[in-house]
Amino acid sequence: MKIGIISREDYIKRTIAIAKGEYKPQKDEPKVWFESMKSLAQVLSNENQDLLRIIINHEPRSLSELEELTHRKKSNLSRTLKTLERYGIVELVKDKGKVIPKVKATDFQVEFSLENHLSHLADSAMV
Known part of the structure; x- marks a missing residue:
C-alpha cells in the first residue's frame, strides 16, 4: 500500500482540484493520505x-x-x-x-516531500 503524507490544507486543495477536473491523480500516487508522520505512526x-x-x-x-x-x-x-x-x-x-x-x-511505502505539495499539483494540473 502506498501512503502519502500531505498537510490538511494541501489535501483539501488537491481534492478540490480533482473534483474540478484540474488535476488527475497518477496511477502510482498514494491512495491513502496522512496529515503527518505522527498520525501515520499512531495508526501503524x-x-x-x-x-x-x-x-x-x-x-x-x-x-x-x-x-x-x-x-x-x-x-x-x-x-x-x-x-x-x-x-x-x-x-x-x-x-x-x-x-x-x-x-x-x-506492505507499506511512504511518500512525502518537504517542498510545497501544491507546486507539484500546479505543474501537473493539466495532465
Missing part, C-alpha cells in the same frame, strides 16, 4: 502492527475471538479496527452477526 504503531500480525496468523472468526487472542477489550479493538479500516488496512466483514477482521495491506 507497534501495538497495531502486532494486532495485524495476530489477525494474519490466527484468522479470528469474531471480535470476541480476537479479544481472547490479544487480551484487549472488545471496545478498544473495535475502535482500532475501525480506524485501520478507514485507511484501507483492514476490512471488517459482517457474517451472521459477527464481525470478522481481515487484513488487506501488509
Whole structure:
C-alpha cells in the first residue's frame, strides 16, 4: 500500500482540484493520505502492527475471538479496527452477526516531500 503524507490544507486543495477536473491523480500516487508522520505512526504503531500480525496468523472468526487472542477489550479493538479500516488496512466483514477482521495491506511505502505539495499539483494540473 502506498501512503502519502500531505498537510490538511494541501489535501483539501488537491481534492478540490480533482473534483474540478484540474488535476488527475497518477496511477502510482498514494491512495491513502496522512496529515503527518505522527498520525501515520499512531495508526501503524507497534501495538497495531502486532494486532495485524495476530489477525494474519490466527484468522479470528469474531471480535470476541480476537479479544481472547490479544487480551484487549472488545471496545478498544473495535475502535482500532475501525480506524485501520478507514485507511484501507483492514476490512471488517459482517457474517451472521459477527464481525470478522481481515487484513488487506501488509506492505507499506511512504511518500512525502518537504517542498510545497501544491507546486507539484500546479505543474501537473493539466495532465
